[in-house]
Amino acid sequence: MISKNLTAASTKAIILGILKQGNSYGYLIIKKIKKMSGGKMEYSDGMLYPVLHRLEKDGLIQSNWTMSEDTRPRKYYEITEAGKQALLEEKEQWLQVNTVLEKLWNLKPDTNY
Amino acid sequence: MISKNLTAASTKAIILGILKQGNSYGYLIIKKIKKMSGGKMEYSDGMLYPVLHRLEKDGLIQSNWTMSEDTRPRKYYEITEAGKQALLEEKEQWLQVNTVLEKLWNLKPDTNY
DNA sequence: TCAATATACTTTGTAATTCTATGTATATAG
DNA sequence: CTATATACATAGAATTACAAAGTATATTGA
Numbered sequence: 001m002i003s004k005n006l007t008a009a010s011t012k013a014i015i016l017g018i019l020k021q022g023n024s025y026g027y028l029i030i031k032k033i034k035k036m037s038g039g040k041m042e043y044s045d046g047m048l049y050p051v052l053h054r055l056e057k058d059g060l061i062q063s064n065w066t067m068s069e070d071t072r073p074r075k076y077y078e079i080t081e082a083g084k085q086a087l088l089e090e091k092e093q094w095l096q097v098n099t100v101l102e103k104l105w106n107l108k109p110d111t112n113y
Numbered sequence: 114m115i116s117k118n119l120t121a122a123s124t125k126a127i128i129l130g131i132l133k134q135g136n137s138y139g140y141l142i143i144k145k146i147k148k149m150s151g152g153k154m155e156y157s158d159g160m161l162y163p164v165l166h167r168l169e170k171d172g173l174i175q176s177n178w179t180m181s182e183d184t185r186p187r188k189y190y191e192i193t194e195a196g197k198q199a200l201l202e203e204k205e206q207w208l209q210v211n212t213v214l215e216k217l218w219n220l221k222p223d224t225n226y
Numbered sequence: 227t228c229a230a231t232a233t234a235c236t237t238t239g240t241a242a243t244t245c246t247a248t249g250t251a252t253a254t255a256g
Numbered sequence: 257c258t259a260t261a262t263a264c265a266t267a268g269a270a271t272t273a274c275a276a277a278g279t280a281t282a283t284t285g286a
Binding site: 162 | 232233234235236237
């Protein structure tokens with residue numbers, strides 16, 4: 001299981017990244033994440049839905065209910081332009097921290113930092 | 114500036130990683146992180162010291178005061194065996210999330226997740 | 227000489243956040 | 257016909273991070 005902190009730090013980028021692939025809805029997003037992570041990341045609905053609401057409030061995604069005869073009503077989310085921009089920023093920050101960690105993992109002792 | 118969440122998610126690995134390089138003390142650790150990140154990550158003392166105390170309480174690091182005639186008293190920290198183990202676990206978790214994010218960043222549209 | 231800044235560590239309290247738990251409801255599989 | 261899966265929502269308990277304030281010494285430079 002992935003730690004709380006790491007989950008929190010990656011949630012925004014993961015959701016935006018998934019929606020950049022194509023529109024989706026809460027329940028399916030949870031399953032996609034589980035599948036993508038090989039079961040290592042598992043969001044409860046109570047964890048995910050509030051995040052979706054916040055992202056929508058912040059204008060990074062937008063929703064619309066779809067009614068179909070085949071399935072139950074679903075609230076589909078779509079990434080906005082602001083959301084795509086936010087995703088780039090998330091990526092940049094992640095890579096920055098990743099760079100620091102890679103230095104530490106690969107470093108020989110007594111490197112001068 | 115790196116977001117709060119990302120900072121929180123990486124703090125433990127970064128501190129343990131730095132101490133694996135060699136013993137150090139709070140004030141210096143703050144400066145090392147700043148240097149390693151090119152100024153992007155900047156911990157306040159109020160942020161770092163409580164983390165050091167927690168890591169010590171958890172047995173991942175241990176401290177001893179050093180008195181010197183040249184400098185002021187410093188509390189040096191040293192990583193423990195348990196700390197080295199914890200660092201490996203942190204690394205593994207980070208890489209796991211990193212794998213998911215890389216998939217999302219590189220994915221072509223309509224990949225089946 | 228003395229003021230400002232850098233070094234060095236500590237802790238309290240609160241502000242913010244998280245997510246567990248609970249609720250609603252329908253569809254389907256066995 | 258019931259258990260499970262699908263689908264979304266939210267209140268509030270519980271946690272937690274960290275800004276702010278405190279203590280104290282060393283050094284720089286005006």
